[in-house]
Amino acid sequence: MAAKPPEIPNIAEIMGKIxxxxxxxxxxxxxxxxxxxxxxxxxxxxxxxxxxxLQIASNVWLHLHPVKIHxxxxxxxxxxxxxxxxxxxxxxxxxxxxxxxxxxxxxGEYAYFDMKYLQYDVPFGMLMRNMHRWAAHAMVITVWLxxxxxxxxxxxxxxxxxxxxxxxxxxxxxxxxxxxxYLLPWDQLAMWAVTVGTNMARATPFLGHExxxxxxxxxxxxxxxxxxxxIGGSVVGPPALLRFYVLHCILIPLVAGALMIVHFWRIxxxxxxxxxx
Amino acid sequence: MADTSAPRKKIExxxxxxxxxxxxxxxxxxxxxxxxxxxTVWSITIDAPLEEAANPTKTPNPSKAPWYFLGLQDILVxxxxxxxxxVAPVFIIVGLILIPYLDVNPKGNGYYTxxxxxxxxxxxxxxxxxxxxxxxxxxxxxxGPGWNLFMPWQFWDPHKVVALVNVDLPYAFGVRxxxxxxxxxxxxxxxxxxxxxxxxxxxxxxxxxxxGILRMLIKVNLALIMFAIVIKIVLxxxxxxxxxxxxxxxxx
Ligand code: HEM
Numbered sequence: 362m363a364a365k366p367p368e369i370p371n372i373a374e375i376m377g378k379i380x381x382x383x384x385x386x387x388x389x390x391x392x393x394x395x396x397x398x399x400x401x402x403x404x405x406x407x408x409x410x411x412x413x414x415l416q417i418a419s420n421v422w423l424h425l426h427p428v429k430i431h432x433x434x435x436x437x438x439x440x441x442x443x444x445x446x447x448x449x450x451x452x453x454x455x456x457x458x459x460x461x462x463x464x465x466x467x468x469g470e471y472a473y474f475d476m477k478y479l480q481y482d483v484p485f486g487m488l489m490r491n492m493h494r495w496a497a498h499a500m501v502i503t504v505w506l507x508x509x510x511x512x513x514x515x516x517x518x519x520x521x522x523x524x525x526x527x528x529x530x531x532x533x534x535x536x537x538x539x540x541x542x543y544l545l546p547w548d549q550l551a552m553w554a555v556t557v558g559t560n561m562a563r564a565t566p567f568l569g570h571e572x573x574x575x576x577x578x579x580x581x582x583x584x585x586x587x588x589x590x591x592i593g594g595s596v597v598g599p600p601a602l603l604r605f606y607v608l609h610c611i612l613i614p615l616v617a618g619a620l621m622i623v624h625f626w627r628i629x630x631x632x633x634x635x636x637x638x
Numbered sequence: 639m640a641d642t643s644a645p646r647k648k649i650e651x652x653x654x655x656x657x658x659x660x661x662x663x664x665x666x667x668x669x670x671x672x673x674x675x676x677x678t679v680w681s682i683t684i685d686a687p688l689e690e691a692a693n694p695t696k697t698p699n700p701s702k703a704p705w706y707f708l709g710l711q712d713i714l715v716x717x718x719x720x721x722x723x724x725v726a727p728v729f730i731i732v733g734l735i736l737i738p739y740l741d742v743n744p745k746g747n748g749y750y751t752x753x754x755x756x757x758x759x760x761x762x763x764x765x766x767x768x769x770x771x772x773x774x775x776x777x778x779x780x781x782g783p784g785w786n787l788f789m790p791w792q793f794w795d796p797h798k799v800v801a802l803v804n805v806d807l808p809y810a811f812g813v814r815x816x817x818x819x820x821x822x823x824x825x826x827x828x829x830x831x832x833x834x835x836x837x838x839x840x841x842x843x844x845x846x847x848x849x850g851i852l853r854m855l856i857k858v859n860l861a862l863i864m865f866a867i868v869i870k871i872v873l874x875x876x877x878x879x880x881x882x883x884x885x886x887x888x889x890x
Contacts, residue, residue, distance in 0.1 A: 416659035426662065429655040435662060439750075442669050449670055453677060473691040480688065491681035499677070501706050505766075512737075512762050515746040515755065522738035529734045536706055543704050552692035553701040557711065561723025566888075572720050573888035596694060635748035 425625050427633060434634035439514065443507035447535075448621065450500040454538075455614065457493040465545070467606035469599030472547035497539050504535050516635040524627040527620055534617040541609035547602060555605070556597045562588035699783045699796055708777025709770045715785065716870050718889055726867070733860045737762075740857045742849055765864060804880035807873070816884075823883030827890060834862045 378384040392398055393405070406412065417428045433439060464483055465475045479486040508528060511517060517525035544555040563571040567578050568587045575581045583595045593600030628634065656662075703711045714722040745754040752759055780787055782794035807826065808819035838858040839846070846854065873879040881889040 410657070413657040413659045416663075417657075423659070423663065426658045428658055430658055430662060432654045432656050435656065435665060437665070442665075445666055445669060446673055449673055450677075453674070476688055487685060488681055491684070491686050492677060494686040495680050495684070496677055509762075509766060513750055513759065514748060515751075515758075516748060517738040518741070518744070518747040519738075525738045526735050529731060532734075533731060539706065540704055546688055547692045548687075548689040549692060549696070549698055550687055550689045552694070553698050554704050557701045557703045558707060561710075561719050564719035565724045566720055569720070569724070572724070598694070637749040 427629050430633055431636050433636045439636075440634065441506060441510045443503050443510055447500055447503045447507055450496045450503060451617070451621070453496040454493055454500065457489045457496065458610070460489045461493055462610060467545065467603050469547070469602060472545065472602060476546050476548070497542060500535060501539055504532050508532060514635060518635075521627075521631045521635060524624060524631060527624050527627065531617065531620050531624060534613055534620065538609065538613045538617060541605040541613060544597070544602060544605045545609065552597055555592075555601070559588055559592050559597065559601075562586075562591060700781060700785055702777065702781070705774060705778050708781075709773035712773045712777045712781070713867060713871075716867075716874050720888060721890070729860070729863055736856065736860070740853055740860075742853070761861065761864075769864070769867065804874065804878045806884055807879050807882045808884075810877070810879060820883070820885055823881070823890075824885075827883045830866065831859060831862055834865075835859060 375384070378387075414428045417423045417426050461479065464479045464486065466472060476490075479490060481487075483489075511525065511528065540555070540558060544551045563569045563583075563586070565572045565587050567574050568581065569575060570581050570583050570586045570588075575586070583589070589595055591601075591604070592598075593604050702708060710722055710727060713726065716722075717726070741755075741758055743755055743758065745751070746758075776787075779790065782788040782792075782798075783796040784798060784800070786798050786800055788794055806819065806823070808822040811822065813819045813822045835855065835858050839851075839854060842849075842854065870879075870882070873882070883890045
């Protein structure tokens with residue numbers, strides 16, 4: 362329909378156009394038919410079934426999805442969106458974490474002051490640190506909720522048993538990611554929380570120097586047991602800081618990331634999100 | 639948007655497939671925007687804590703593990719570290735992994751239902767909401783210096799003295815010799831598992847053929863371990879019992 366600009370502006374007519382949305386259509390038409398637009402974008406998006414499939418199948422990020430899913434899988438009441446939110450929060454920690462890594466050195470003498478520097482001198486440093494920390498805490502909560510919903514819908518039942526097993530490893534690694542990160546600010550909170558946490562390992566049966574049956578294992582001592590292997594000494598000191606940094610920034614994210622890929626792949630191979638049929 | 643105008647009632651009955659683009663992608667997109675906005679607002683308004691520099695000579699009281707481990711730290715009150723810090727987490731992880739292989743009830747697969755799987759939902763909710771979440775809440779808000787319990791309106795008095803009047807279970811029953819106490823405690827603990835297992839298998843004997851004896855044994859013993867934690871907490875808080883079984887190698 363060709364737009365005929367009215368000779369005398371008529372308020373009522375214009376209001377009518379705004380209300381009916383006609384004016385919006387006209388603006389879109391003007392813009393998309395302009396020379397700038399047509400020279401930039403070769404063609405528009407035609408909403409055909411074929412294109413809907415191609416949007417997913419020919420996009421490296423979107424093709425984690427199947428091209429079609431059961432309608433019930435869309436219901437937020439069913440999934441609570443918690444798996445997806447967990448993944449999104451994980452990605453947020455990756456992005457903000459990389460930025461933090463630019464400024465942070467996992468060395469006893471530097472670590473704490475790098476945190477101070479980050480908070481007070483780096484532009485948006487405090488915000489990056491906050492986002493990293495809160496996203497990590499939120500991820501712990503959302504992964505528990507995700508697990509709870511998967512349990513409540515019985516989605517671990519055949520054929521999805523194995524994806525539940527992968528999930529249990531994922532929740533474990535999520536906690537370990539959070540825990541190893543907890544030490545890095547190298548403040549009182551960090552050092553003592555990790556001291557409390559890793560002290561448990563002293564009591565590991567057979568392998569911890571205060572654990573049951575350790576007397577039957579040769580060579581277990583405060584300096585050489587599972588705990589000292591984890592923290593690189595008999596107290597939480599600079600070697601522990603370095604170890605936790607490497608675990609936190611390299612090993613655990615890689616393993617967790619790999620497991621997430623398998624998790625998503627298995628959802629598809631197991632026939633999509635579980636449903637009542 | 640022809641698809642969405644289909645009669646709503648039909649949705650439950652027949653498996654209907656829809657395109658991920660746009661129907662799922664738009665939900666994900668919206669959800670992502672909302673989460674990122676919330677996260678940004680949260681991060682602008684509340685700063686992550688940074689206390690004074692780490693000091694190995696200055697132990698804070700109380701020293702708390704990160705909040706998500708406070709459930710485990712709290713059962714340290716009732717159990718020795720080898721159990722609360724090592725064996726219990728291993729049981730939790732192994733138990734969770736085994737859930738799909740132990741729960742052979744075919745009903746309730748892919749939809750919310752309470753009536754079709756009451757027992758499973760009770761067990762999981764109890765473990766998650768009571769033993770895990772509520773202990774965390776208690777650990778975060780109510781545990782003060784010396785890991786003593788403080789109500790929110792109470793002052794965290796670092797000199798609060800709580801009399802240690804706990805005794806071991808065999809002692810409470812009048813067993814005074816060390817070796818007899820060890821036998822007595824062992825009998826109680828092993829007896830608990832033996833009787834619990836026996837009663838369960840007997841009551842569910844009709845299911846043995848379908849479910850399998852190994853599966854039932856593992857299931858009931860994992861459940862017994864979970865209940866044992868609760869029993870120990872009750873014994874400690876209600877009856878001042880310290881250990882049930884004392885041996886030269888470990889105490890329970
Ligand atoms: C880093 C952690 C995790 C991420 C990023 C993640 C992500 C996802 C996503 C995006 C889905 C699609 C459906 C939904 O959003 O609910 C899903 C489904 C599923 N997840 Fe997870 N998940 C994680 C941890 C877990 C854990 C801890 C468990 C259980 C122990 C688990 C078990 C499952 C199962 C069984 C499904 C299939 C559900 C169904 O078919 O209805 N996942 N996960």
